[in-house]
Amino acid sequence: MTSADGYRFDPGFLVDHLGELGGGLLRTVEISVIGMAGALVVGALLGAVSAFRVPVAHQLVRAYVEVFRNTPLLVQIFFLYFALPEVGLRLDAFTVGWLALLLWGGAYNVENFRAGFEAVENGYVEACRALGFSRTAAFRQVAFPLGWRIALPSVTNTQISVFKNSSFMIAISYPELTETAVNIVAVSFRVFEMFLAIGVIYLGLVWLMSWGTRAVERHYAIPGGH
Amino acid sequence: MPAWVPPVATYLATGLRTTALLAAISIGASIAIGVLLGTLLTLPSRLVRAVIRAYVEIWRGLPIIIILFFIFFVLPIIGLTVETFTAAAIGLSLWGSANMAEVVRGAVQSVPRGQTEAAAALGLPWPARMRYVILPQATRRALPPLIGLVVNLTQQTSLAAVIGLLDILEAAQRSIERLTLTGGDTHAVPILGGVLVVFFVICLPLTMLSRWLERRLH
Numbered sequence: 361m362t363s364a365d366g367y368r369f370d371p372g373f374l375v376d377h378l379g380e381l382g383g384g385l386l387r388t389v390e391i392s393v394i395g396m397a398g399a400l401v402v403g404a405l406l407g408a409v410s411a412f413r414v415p416v417a418h419q420l421v422r423a424y425v426e427v428f429r430n431t432p433l434l435v436q437i438f439f440l441y442f443a444l445p446e447v448g449l450r451l452d453a454f455t456v457g458w459l460a461l462l463l464w465g466g467a468y469n470v471e472n473f474r475a476g477f478e479a480v481e482n483g484y485v486e487a488c489r490a491l492g493f494s495r496t497a498a499f500r501q502v503a504f505p506l507g508w509r510i511a512l513p514s515v516t517n518t519q520i521s522v523f524k525n526s527s528f529m530i531a532i533s534y535p536e537l538t539e540t541a542v543n544i545v546a547v548s549f550r551v552f553e554m555f556l557a558i559g560v561i562y563l564g565l566v567w568l569m570s571w572g573t574r575a576v577e578r579h580y581a582i583p584g585g586h
Numbered sequence: 587m588p589a590w591v592p593p594v595a596t597y598l599a600t601g602l603r604t605t606a607l608l609a610a611i612s613i614g615a616s617i618a619i620g621v622l623l624g625t626l627l628t629l630p631s632r633l634v635r636a637v638i639r640a641y642v643e644i645w646r647g648l649p650i651i652i653i654l655f656f657i658f659f660v661l662p663i664i665g666l667t668v669e670t671f672t673a674a675a676i677g678l679s680l681w682g683s684a685n686m687a688e689v690v691r692g693a694v695q696s697v698p699r700g701q702t703e704a705a706a707a708l709g710l711p712w713p714a715r716m717r718y719v720i721l722p723q724a725t726r727r728a729l730p731p732l733i734g735l736v737v738n739l740t741q742q743t744s745l746a747a748v749i750g751l752l753d754i755l756e757a758a759q760r761s762i763e764r765l766t767l768t769g770g771d772t773h774a775v776p777i778l779g780g781v782l783v784v785f786f787v788i789c790l791p792l793t794m795l796s797r798w799l800e801r802r803l804h
Contacts, residue, residue, distance in 0.1 A: 434748075446775050528745075
C-alpha cells in the first residue's frame with residue numbers, strides 16, 4: 361500500500377519490533393492481571409458489605425464507590441502519581457498502574473456485586489433463616505452462590521474495561537503496550553504498522569476475553585433463570 | 587487567597603470550557619449515530635446487521651486511547667490533517683456511538699416480542715412498528731444506560747489531554763509544571779483535587795438520576 365505522499369506499508373518493520381511489543385504486552389498483562397484480581401476481591405467483599413448494609417462500613421463503601429465512579433480514571437492516575445508525592449507518598453509508575461486499575465475497577469465491581477446480591481430473592485434467605493441458618497450461613501450458603509452468578513455478566517464487563525484501560529498508563533510513561541508502540545512510532549514514524557499491530561492485539565485479546573467469559577457465564581448460569 | 591490561585595483558576599476555567607464543548611459534541615454525535623445504528627441493528631437484513639456489528643465491535647473493543655492515537659497519527663498519512671480537538675471529538679464519537687448502538691439494540695430487544703408480533707398482525711410495516719410501538723417503549727428502558735454513557739463520555743474527554751488538547755486536565759498539568767519551574771511548591775494536591783471535584787460535581791447527579799430511573803423500571 362502506498363499513500364499519496366509515498367508512505368509504504370512495511371510488514372518487515374513489525375517483525376523487527378516484535379520483541380519490544382512483546383515486552384510491552386507482558387507489562388500490560390502484568391498490571392492488568394493484578395488490577396483485575398484486586399478489583400474482583402475488593403468488589404466481592406465490599407459488595408457484600410454494601411448489600412447487607414453493615415453499619416458504618418457500608419457508608420464508607422458508598423463514599424468510595426461514588427468518588428471513583430464519578431471522576432475520570434485518568435485524573436485519578438494523575439492524582440496518585442503527581443499529587444501524592446506532595447503529601448509524602450511517592451509511588452512508582454508500576455504501583456500506580458495496578459493500584460489505579462484495582463481502585464477504579466473495584467468501585468465498579470462493588471456496584472455489580474451489590475446489585476447481584478440484592479437481586480437474590482428475599483424468599484431464599486428467609487427460608488434459610490426459618491430452617492435455623494444464621495445470617496452469615498444464609499449468605500455463605502445461598503445468597504453468595506446465587507448472587508455472584510447474577511452479577512457475573514456485569515463483573516466480566518468491568519474486568520475487560522480494566523484490561524483496556526491499562527493503556528491509560530501511557531500518561532505516566534509506564535512502558536506498557538501503548539506506551540511502547542508510541543515510543544517506537546516517535547523514532548521510526550511507522551505510524552500505520554504500529555497502530556494496526558496494537559489495535560489487532562487489543563481487539564484480539566478483548567474478543568478472546570469476551571468469548572471466554574461468555575463460556576464461563578453459560579457454565580455457571582442458574583438453571584431456569586433466577 | 588494565595589497569589590498562585592487566581593491565574594491557575596482562570597486557566598482551569600478556560601480548559602473546562604474546552605472540556606464542556608468536547609463533551610457536548612461527542613455526546614450529541616454519539617447519541618445521533620448510535621440511535622440510528624442501534625435501530626438498524628434490529629433490522630431483519632443480515633448484511634446490514636453484519637456491517638454495523640463490525641463497526642460496533644471494533645470501536646467498542648479498542649481502548650479509547652488507541653482510537654484517539656489512531657485518528658491523530660494515522661489520518662495525516664492519508665492526507666487528512668486533524669487538530670487535537672477534532673481528533674478527540676471524532677474518536678470519542680466513534681467509541682460513544684458504538685456503545686450507544688448497543689444500548690439502543692438492548693432496549694429494543696427488551697421490548698417483549700409479542701408487541702412486534704401484534705403490530706405486524708395489525709399490518710404495520712417495519713418503520714411504523716418501530717415508530718409507534720417499539721421505540722416509545724424502548725426509550726424508557728434505554729434512559730438509565732444512556733445517562734450512564736453520558737457520564738462515561740464526559741469522563742473520557744479527559745483522555746484528549748494525552749494527545750495534547752488543552753482541556754481542564756491538560757490545563758491542570760501545565761499549571762503544575764509552571765509552578766514547578768518557578769521554583770515554588772507545585773500545589774498538585776489542590777489543583778488535581780480541584781479537577782476531581784469538578785468532574786464529581788458534574789457526574790454524581792447524573793449517576794444518581796440514572797440509578798433512580800433504573801429502580802423505577804423494576
